[in-house]
Amino acid sequence: MSNTINLYPLSNFTFSTKESQPEEDPSVAARLQRLQNNYEDYGMRHTVEGVLVVHDHGHPHILMLQIANAFFKLPGDYLKPGEEEIQGLKARLDERLAPTPGTAFQFTEQHGIDNDWEIGDCLAQWWRPNFETFMYPFVPAHITKPKECKKLYLVQMPERKVLAVPKNMKLLAIPLFELYDNAARYGPQLSAIPHLLSRYNFIYQ
């Protein structure tokens, strides 16, 4: 029954804040330029993101970062060349959401809360054929050298966890029904998450 997953209520999770984490690139153009520069040096970029699922009143919600009250993204980032995927995803999740030494960190220590991440199935792969913004959930025909592959992994949230959110971001719990068929607001990748999760049977703890 690997398709059965326990979901814990949003209220089980403790949210604190930590130092701002400014965007690495000041614009989309700069980000694509960095992608191109890195591609010349290291080849295809490998990106990993986590789909953190909780429930609120028996309906699944995805934890998403909102930056500057504008766009939404999943926690995660690109890997260093040669970095292992699962360890790399855990490191990116820590960087973005783990408490830093201080109050929240002490809280987790005192309560014996496990700070490790339990990474589940790969849910999707998105391919970037060119140094452009659009990506596809397959390698388009005639594309032999994609520029980026982004993998989404299910992150199985434990019963309790402390998450520390950078001050320049919000962490929001978005219900599946809000994401579904809403590419206009969330884009093609995030609005497809309900599809990707539909094969799981959730148990609402």
Place this chain on the structure above:
Amino acid sequence: MSNTINLYPLSNFTFSTKESQPEEDPSVAARLQRLQNNYEDYGMRHTVEGVLVVHDHGHPHILMLQIANAFFKLPGDYLKPGEEEIQGLKARLDERLAPTPGTAFQFTEQHGIDNDWEIGDCLAQWWRPNFETFMYPFVPAHITKPKECKKLYLVQMPERKVLAVPKNMKLLAIPLFELYDNAARYGPQLSAIPHLLSRYNFIYQ
């Protein structure tokens, strides 16, 4: 590496025809009425459909039935009350696509082609909250008694196979790029198949 799947070329498969299989219900309204009648007798309807993947020139294609030159559907149908899912799906695939005794059947016998179906992962579940046409890839909030649950299963196509298509239908191989982002033509369920398959790494044999 359960995410790695062999795909065989469309040209490996032999297509023949068999007797017409008229639609069970003459209209959408009649189909919904039958659903409602069956619900009162047996409870929630369980439907299973198969996603049959092949490749053409290194790009994945899905085998879909087209009825009356109009709408598309995956092979499959609803189960009898209490019928086991995987066996039921195999029976529905046989009913729709297996050669009947005759030329095509003899061909498979002579060439020792295995006529069993290899059913893989559940790819998605779609829920019908009411006796209406719309379905969602989750159980909507406040819905405690969905009227139908449709499961899509990956069907791993063997190296060679003979398929017999009812005369009133066509079996078409639709490429992923045609389905993607094309709910206008294929509807929300079929157009989501590229998302559902994106986590697999295909090996083009």
